[in-house]
Amino acid sequence: MAITGIKGFNDILPGEVEKWQHIEATARRIFELYGFAEIRIPILEKTELFARSIGDATDIVEKEMYSFVDKGENRVTMRPEGTASVMRAFIEHKLYAADQVAKLYYMGPMFRYERPQKGRYRQFHQIGAEVTGVTDPKIDAQVLSMLCHFFAELGLNEPRLEINSLGCKECRPVYRNALKEFLARKIDQLCEDCTRRYDTNPLRALDCKSAGCKEATAGAPSVLDHLCQGCADHFASTRRYLEGVGTAYAINPRMVRGLDYYTRTTFELVTGLLGAQSAVAAGGRYDGLISELGGPQLPGIGFAMGVERVALLLDGREFRRRPDLFIAAIGEAAQFEAFRLMNSLQQLGVSVEIDYEGKSLKSQMRRSDKFNSRFTLIIGEDELSRGTAVIKNMDAGVQKDVELDAERVAETISKGSAAC
Ligand code: ATP
Ligand code: MG
Numbered sequence: 479m480a481i482t483g484i485k486g487f488n489d490i491l492p493g494e495v496e497k498w499q500h501i502e503a504t505a506r507r508i509f510e511l512y513g514f515a516e517i518r519i520p521i522l523e524k525t526e527l528f529a530r531s532i533g534d535a536t537d538i539v540e541k542e543m544y545s546f547v548d549k550g551e552n553r554v555t556m557r558p559e560g561t562a563s564v565m566r567a568f569i570e571h572k573l574y575a576a577d578q579v580a581k582l583y584y585m586g587p588m589f590r591y592e593r594p595q596k597g598r599y600r601q602f603h604q605i606g607a608e609v610t611g612v613t614d615p616k617i618d619a620q621v622l623s624m625l626c627h628f629f630a631e632l633g634l635n636e637p638r639l640e641i642n643s644l645g646c647k648e649c650r651p652v653y654r655n656a657l658k659e660f661l662a663r664k665i666d667q668l669c670e671d672c673t674r675r676y677d678t679n680p681l682r683a684l685d686c687k688s689a690g691c692k693e694a695t696a697g698a699p700s701v702l703d704h705l706c707q708g709c710a711d712h713f714a715s716t717r718r719y720l721e722g723v724g725t726a727y728a729i730n731p732r733m734v735r736g737l738d739y740y741t742r743t744t745f746e747l748v749t750g751l752l753g754a755q756s757a758v759a760a761g762g763r764y765d766g767l768i769s770e771l772g773g774p775q776l777p778g779i780g781f782a783m784g785v786e787r788v789a790l791l792l793d794g795r796e797f798r799r800r801p802d803l804f805i806a807a808i809g810e811a812a813q814f815e816a817f818r819l820m821n822s823l824q825q826l827g828v829s830v831e832i833d834y835e836g837k838s839l840k841s842q843m844r845r846s847d848k849f850n851s852r853f854t855l856i857i858g859e860d861e862l863s864r865g866t867a868v869i870k871n872m873d874a875g876v877q878k879d880v881e882l883d884a885e886r887v888a889e890t891i892s893k894g895s896a897a898c
Contacts, residue, residue: 513581557588560586580611602784800850805819
């Protein structure tokens with residue numbers, strides 16, 4: 479019996495992969511406009527990195543991590559997210575010594591042991607960005623505007639931006655107590671998870687999907703009414719800058735994040751198109767994380783988007799590439815010439831296909847149809863002796879003679895339909 483892949487671990491096949499390449503290329507292009515540089519981080523990290531940064535009482539650390547002890551007795555984890563690793567690298571390589579302000583982006587696979595379903599997998603992919611060393615809310619607005627710019631560039635008007643503030647280490651505990659007090663009377667309504675984390679992480683009940691938690695938290699106090707002056711000012715300025723550049727947003731005071739390190743501005747890009755998997759991207763400020771991981775006292779802000787979910791939003795769009803040219807050839811001499819011509823054209827940067835095994839012209843043309851090439855060229859004995867052949871522009875439906883010379887053919891193709 480053939481061996482299959484592991485549940486929740488997907489192959490990304492040709493036909494679909496072009497969409498991924500388009501998403502990745504768009505991210506690189508847009509993020510680099512905003513001064514972000516790529517960082518590549520390893521897949522395996524010490525388990526304690528995630529336990530310390532993401533937080534012990536989070537879903538990720540409690541039940542979703544792929545952790546194991548390696549042959550050297552080291553406790554290691556396949557990264558469930560990127561921020562912790564990026565900050566670990568930022569600290570380890572003292573990037574802050576050259577410039578406290580680092581703007582970094584990454585892309586790659588992440589691993590979480592979750593129940594696989596549409597938009598939720600065990601190996602999934604994130605594209606994320608992080609900025610260190612800026613407290614000013616201009617950076618909050620810029621990071622959010624960049625993210626919205628990215629989605630606009632993909633031609634998507636979903637997802638939509640929602641923002642909130644989670645306060646800081648001064649005002650969050652006050653809010654936490656107010657919320658706990660509110661929930662104390664309704665604790666029997668909370669789901670098992672939220673009851674368990676009532677003490678360690680009561681905010682999670684606010685975005686819990688269970689009916690009981692929804693009911694229990696209806697009318698709960700809002701975090702935005704509990705912000706200290708500094709956090710309230712920061713939130714107000716973030717909004718002003720967002721409005722200043724026309725980045726649309728909605729305030730969602732019930733938004734909390736599943737990771738402990740967030741402070742102040744938090745945000746999600748949400749869609750109604752993917753069922754329960756409504757968050758396409760999410761992130762926020764983490765002003766205490768860098769020092770928590772043993773680095774300097776520097777603030778940070780960032781986000782990660784789920785590439786699978788972005789790809790789902792792009793469903794139905796065609797990103798498959800078409801070859802520039804398909805060459806059909808009749809007879810051995812013409813097939814040899816077609817092979818040489820193909821090779822020279824590829825050297826010139828033209829993408830070319832032939833039917834390697836093609837016997838009849840009919841079978842070659844069938845293959846040509848399958849490729850949906852922009853141009854076709856048919857070479858037979860006559861063409862060979864004349865040194866010219868007919869090149870056809872398949873979209874415009876027009877054709878003309880072209881010299882059987884790679885430079886001439888490449889020229890015709892690069893001029894596109896105008897030349898034909
Ligand atoms: P969710 O609420 O959907 O579980 P999350 O809060 O766990 O998301 P984050 O840790 O903030 O997600 O990760 C950022 C983004 O990564 C999410 O918005 C989502 O698009 C994507 N993502 C997270 N987990 C998965 C997964 N298991 N499969 C596919 N994409 C995922
Ligand atoms: Mg999750």
